[in-house]
Amino acid sequence: MAKGSILVTGGAGYIGAQMALTLAEAGYEPVILDDLLTGHRAAVDALPFVEGDVGDVRLVTDLLARYQPVGVLHFAGVSQAGQSVEQPALYYDRNLVRSLALLDALRTLPTLPAFVFSSSAAVYGEPAALPIREDHPCAPVNPYGATKLAVEGALEAYGTAYGLRWAALRYFNAAGADPQGRSGECHEPETHLIPLALQAAAGLRPPLNIHGRDYDTPDGTCIRDYVHVADLCRAHLLALENLIQGSPVGCVNLGGGTGRSVLEVIAVVGRVTGQTVPVADAPRRAGDPARLVADITRAKQILGWEPAMSDLDTIIGHAWTWEKQKHGTA
Numbered sequence: 444m445a446k447g448s449i450l451v452t453g454g455a456g457y458i459g460a461q462m463a464l465t466l467a468e469a470g471y472e473p474v475i476l477d478d479l480l481t482g483h484r485a486a487v488d489a490l491p492f493v494e495g496d497v498g499d500v501r502l503v504t505d506l507l508a509r510y511q512p513v514g515v516l517h518f519a520g521v522s523q524a525g526q527s528v529e530q531p532a533l534y535y536d537r538n539l540v541r542s543l544a545l546l547d548a549l550r551t552l553p554t555l556p557a558f559v560f561s562s563s564a565a566v567y568g569e570p571a572a573l574p575i576r577e578d579h580p581c582a583p584v585n586p587y588g589a590t591k592l593a594v595e596g597a598l599e600a601y602g603t604a605y606g607l608r609w610a611a612l613r614y615f616n617a618a619g620a621d622p623q624g625r626s627g628e629c630h631e632p633e634t635h636l637i638p639l640a641l642q643a644a645a646g647l648r649p650p651l652n653i654h655g656r657d658y659d660t661p662d663g664t665c666i667r668d669y670v671h672v673a674d675l676c677r678a679h680l681l682a683l684e685n686l687i688q689g690s691p692v693g694c695v696n697l698g699g700g701t702g703r704s705v706l707e708v709i710a711v712v713g714r715v716t717g718q719t720v721p722v723a724d725a726p727r728r729a730g731d732p733a734r735l736v737a738d739i740t741r742a743k744q745i746l747g748w749e750p751a752m753s754d755l756d757t758i759i760g761h762a763w764t765w766e767k768q769k770h771g772t773a
């Protein structure tokens with residue numbers, strides 16, 4: 444017997460699809476709501492799916508009344524920092540206005556479901572201290588981070604005023620693919636380093652741009668914190684279950700807890716694929732800090748979570764299996 448239904452917004456996207464599979468395996472009934480802006484229906488073809496917009500109050504209210512979810516996992520949104528600088532209206536609308544509409548639709552239910560929000564390391568901006576703890580000042584440097592922070596603020600206020608039980612999980616760099624090969628990253632255009640490097644190694648795209656080799660890091664390239672998508676989903680499940688049981692969660696960093704440079708990623712991609720990754724030097728990108736590394740102590744303490752698959756070899760191994768499958772070369 445199912446443990447209850449869970450509304451998964453953005454469940455046809457990269458992380459949401461993996462989460463829907465994780466929920467089904469854990470005995471929940473995931474119900475996916477996605478407008479397919481960047482998601483793929485095929486990613487979750489065996490699961491209950493509703494095509495629609497989280498900002499469509501009537502649709503969402505009907506869905507909530509029908510399924511009476513015990514939890515909502517809110518992945519839906521747009522997430523390219525650079526694009527958010529050029530198109531802030533899109534980001535404020537999709538990430539903030541529609542999230543607020545979703546939160547208000549939840550208030551039509553007799554009992555508010557537990558709410559887990561996909562936040563981001565982008566809320567912090569340029570780090571003043573490393574590794575970054577949750578109490579680091581939040582000073583986003585782009586509209587993407589600003590909209591994530593604004594939703595966090597709404598969650599806190601709704602918690603105080605309406606008793607909403609919430610978690611805002613601040614992911615660093617989500618990476619890897621389903622260990623069983625059922626889902627993985629499929630962004631269009633792709634902006635994430637690991638799929639770009641894998642596709643360049645496979646000859647599917649031009650040489651990989653290295654945006655700056657003159658950062659203050661051991662090899663001069665930017666350092667990021669990669670966390671396996673399966674580890675992320677396990678953390679969501681733990682956050683959800685904590686909230687359902689009445690334990691507060693709040694803001695929690697999710698990262699692998701280790702920084703890896705662009706050149707280190709490229710070296711592992713070369714080793715895993717057996718190909719040399721063709722590269723080209725490119726200028727630094729505005730707003731790209733030299734290092735972003737999570738302090739994951741709070742996730743360990745509050746959720747009892749530790750990354751188990753977030754070493755680069757495992758992440759890139761799974762991502763490579765997925766890329767080969769996606770391009771029909773497996």
Ligand SMILES: NC(=O)c1ccc[n+]([C@@H]2O[C@H](COP(=O)([O-])OP(=O)(O)OC[C@H]3O[C@@H](n4cnc5c(N)ncnc54)[C@H](O)[C@@H]3O)[C@@H](O)[C@H]2O)c1
Pocket residue numbers: 452453454455456457458459476477478479480481482483495496497498517518519520521522537541561562563564613614615616617618630
């Ligand atoms: N991928 C990362 O490294 C990363 C890091 C930090 C935070 N996040 C956040 O995690 C979430 C998921 O990221 P992802 O990489 O899976 O992105 P994605 O683009 O693959 O998935 C987002 C999904 O949301 C859907 N969507 C967008 N707006 C919608 C709307 N108004 N109504 C219904 N569906 C809508 C899209 O169609 C897509 O399926 C996003 O909120 C993102 O900001 C991702």
